[in-house]
Amino acid sequence: MNEEPLKIIEILKTEKTICLLAPSFPVDFYFPKVILDLREIGFSKIVELTYAAKLINYKYIEILKNNPEKQYICPNCPALVKYIENKYPELKENFIDVASPMIVMARFVKREFGEDYKTIFVGPCVAKKQEAKENSECVDFAITFKELCEIYNYLEENNSLKIIEDTLENKEIDKFYNDITKIYPISGGVAESVLNKQVLQKEEIIVCDGPKNIDSAIKDFKEFKKFRFVDALFCEGGCLGGPGVISKDPIDEKIKKILEYKDRSRYYQPDDKYGKFVHAFALDLKRKKEN
Numbered sequence: 449m450n451e452e453p454l455k456i457i458e459i460l461k462t463e464k465t466i467c468l469l470a471p472s473f474p475v476d477f478y479f480p481k482v483i484l485d486l487r488e489i490g491f492s493k494i495v496e497l498t499y500a501a502k503l504i505n506y507k508y509i510e511i512l513k514n515n516p517e518k519q520y521i522c523p524n525c526p527a528l529v530k531y532i533e534n535k536y537p538e539l540k541e542n543f544i545d546v547a548s549p550m551i552v553m554a555r556f557v558k559r560e561f562g563e564d565y566k567t568i569f570v571g572p573c574v575a576k577k578q579e580a581k582e583n584s585e586c587v588d589f590a591i592t593f594k595e596l597c598e599i600y601n602y603l604e605e606n607n608s609l610k611i612i613e614d615t616l617e618n619k620e621i622d623k624f625y626n627d628i629t630k631i632y633p634i635s636g637g638v639a640e641s642v643l644n645k646q647v648l649q650k651e652e653i654i655v656c657d658g659p660k661n662i663d664s665a666i667k668d669f670k671e672f673k674k675f676r677f678v679d680a681l682f683c684e685g686g687c688l689g690g691p692g693v694i695s696k697d698p699i700d701e702k703i704k705k706i707l708e709y710k711d712r713s714r715y716y717q718p719d720d721k722y723g724k725f726v727h728a729f730a731l732d733l734k735r736k737k738e739n
């Protein structure tokens with residue numbers, strides 16, 4: 449096993465931890481069993497990023513409404529951000545000034561639960577490791593779904609999993625209100641969840657995924673001012689095709705799993721609510737300025 453998963457095992461044993469679970473998790477893991485597994489590994493709390501995605505949507509809507517002449521690029525995919533910074537530095541100014549769901553959720557949970565918790569992002573993405581390093585004041589580690597499985601298997605083989613009772617409560621995410629943003633990891637999911645708010649017209653958006661399609665999307669964006677928002681993900685199939693994903697299912701099958709989870713998860717609310725309502729008043733949603 450690599451050094452990083454071993455380090456995480458140590459942290460899980462000795463520290464209070466929060467798992468920041470990426471919304472693509474149903475592609476590789478079965479809900480609600482996965483939540484019990486995460487507690488057996490040692491996570492103290494488990495949150496989805498979807499609450500942060502909702503806060504981000506509100507901010508996008510505000511910015512888009514207040515700046516009708518401007519063109520924006522969604523900066524949620526760190527591989528896309530690096531690609532544009534290197535190849536199209538003149539477009540750096542077009543990144544909408546809102547941090548990614550991983551960063552916003554990490555800032556939120558540190559404020560909500562306490563700075564003494566270590567935050568560990570678990571997702572499909574290798575590029576998030578660098579993004580976590582650049583935002584180490586709120587994200588302590590980023591690991592992939594593949595690494596999560598390695599950790600689970602290692603602990604199981606060494607009889608070191610925690611004993612957690614199989615109750616509904618222990619299979620419940622430490623939830624905050626969220627819904628439509630569960631489609632964020634699907635290619636075009638960000639744009640679709642913003643579209644629902646009637647801020648952008650469909651014909652003002654460019655959606656693309658996969659490295660082969662980025663250049664032509666950027667060409668259109670630069671050439672036609674009618675495009676106000678680019679929702680691009682560097683991996684083919686969006687985050688569902690990320691390098692840290694285990695499943696080799698076709699993208700259509702993976703999308704089905706995300707949508708099925710979106711519907712099914714509603715019934716796992718012990719209090720019949722969609723999650724805890726808290727307000728995120730004055731939470732910093734901005735991207736970190738480059739040094």
Ligand code: SF4
Pocket residue numbers: 524525526527528572573574575576681682683686687688689690691
């Ligand atoms: S598209 Fe790929 S590189 Fe971009 S955030 Fe998703 S998994 Fe990471």
